[in-house]
Amino acid sequence: MTKYKILEILRNNSKSFISGEILSSKLGVSRTAIWKGINSLKEKGYKIEGINNKGYKLIDDNEDIISEYEIKKNLFSKELGKHIYCFEKIDSTNTYAKLHSFSLEHGDVIIAEEQTKGRGRFEKLFYSPKESGIYMTVIFKKNVFQDSLRLFSAAVSLAVFNAIKKYTGFSPTLSWNDINISGKKICGILTECSLEGETGKIEYAVTGIGINVNNSNFPKNLKNKNTSLKIELNKSINRAGLISAVLNEMEDFVCCRKYISNRKKILKEYMERTNLLNKNIEIKIPEKKITGKIIGINDTGGLIILKENQKIKTVYNGELKILS
Known part of the structure; x- marks a missing residue:
């Protein structure tokens, strides 16, 4: 696009x-198109100074602007992010x-600067x-199977974990x-599916990813439970760059059935990262x-639990609390 x-x-x-004349000449468009492009960039948050007889200058390059252009600069995935809606x-x-x-x-990827009704698991609100x-949110219309949804969730969690790291x-x-730092939540992931009534096959899955990146404050009810990358690292993080990293890692983990053929490797790493083995929960x-x-x-990603009555139970979802 001309503006970018x-x-x-x-x-x-x-x-x-x-100068507008030089920009017009380099891009082969009219001066009016240059003027419109400059204004569009300003509306998106880029700080551009314009002076008569001198032209335009980018005076404060805001690298934290989320746009399809900024994300795709560092996007190497072939399936994820072809279309990004901001x-x-x-x-x-x-x-949505x-x-x-x-x-x-x-x-396809849906991204928002702000959510008014962000949702987590069990219909909990996600502060946005x-x-x-x-x-x-990333939408999947292939390679997601009803009998391995928990495996899919584990693969996505690892992808986001690796991207952040x-x-x-x-x-x-x-x-x-969740993904945590210092015992506090920085990321929540919610996958929802639609099933065909007759066949039981998954029509599509949507995976929502919420990351506390540059948050400086949280409401009183969340202060002791949530933190952000900025708080922990004492610096701001480029969100567009992190989004690209997440999508690149997700493609490596879950596209082309890789997460199915690599299930043993993925689940081994998942259990190591979560440190859940032999925990009382x-x-x-x-x-x-x-x-x-x-x-x-x-x-398929289900946790195998030895219950207090010595019976075995496999669990795929729920709210987990570590007791010891």
């Missing part, structure tokens, strides 16, 4: 003004993806303040459902609790 071609020229000449404000990226699933394609976190150099910890599932010791994980 303008942006690259301004970035490459950040110490000097570039919103200023939305109720929930997962909700489900409502528009008929028109969205496999690998403006221009501080990553709130994104590689991009920031800071190693978080992985729990059964309590899992809340609808209408009851299960307590016991985790003694393994099966080929």
Whole structure:
């Protein structure tokens, strides 16, 4: 797009003004198109100074702007992120993806600067303040199978974990459902599916990923439970760059059935990262609790639990609490 071609020229000449005439000549477009492109960039948050008879200059390159262009600069995936839809404000990226699933394609990504009704598991709210976190959903229309959804979730969790570690150099910890730092949550992941009524096959899955990136404050009810990368690292993180890293890692883990053929490797790494083996735990599932010791994980990602009555139970979802 013309505006991003303008942006690259301004970035490459950040110490000097570039006239509208030169921009017009380099890009082969009218001066009006240049003017519109400059205004569009300003609306997206880029700080550009314009002076008569001198031209335009990028005076403060805001690298934290989330746009398809900024994300795709570092995106190497072939399936994920072909189409990236960015919103200023939305109720929930997962909700949007489900409502528009008929028109969205496999690998499409929905991103919002702010969510008004961000959701976590069990219909809990996910705090999604403006221009501080990553709130994104990826839609999958292939390679997701009903009998291995927990394996899929484990692979996605590892992908996000690895992306955060590689991009920031800071190693978080992985729990059964969340990614944490210093015992506090920085990331939640929610996968929802639609099944065909007659066949039971998965029509599509939407995977929502919420990461506390540059949050500086949290509401009182979340302060002791949540933290952010900025708080822990004492510096701001480029969100567009981290989004690219997440999508690149997700493609490596879950596309082209790689997570199916690599299930043993993925589950081994998953159990090592979560450090759940031999832990005494309590899992809340609808209408009851299960307590016991985790003694393994099966080929589809279910936790194998030795209950207090010495019976074996395999669990695929629920709220897990480590007792000892």
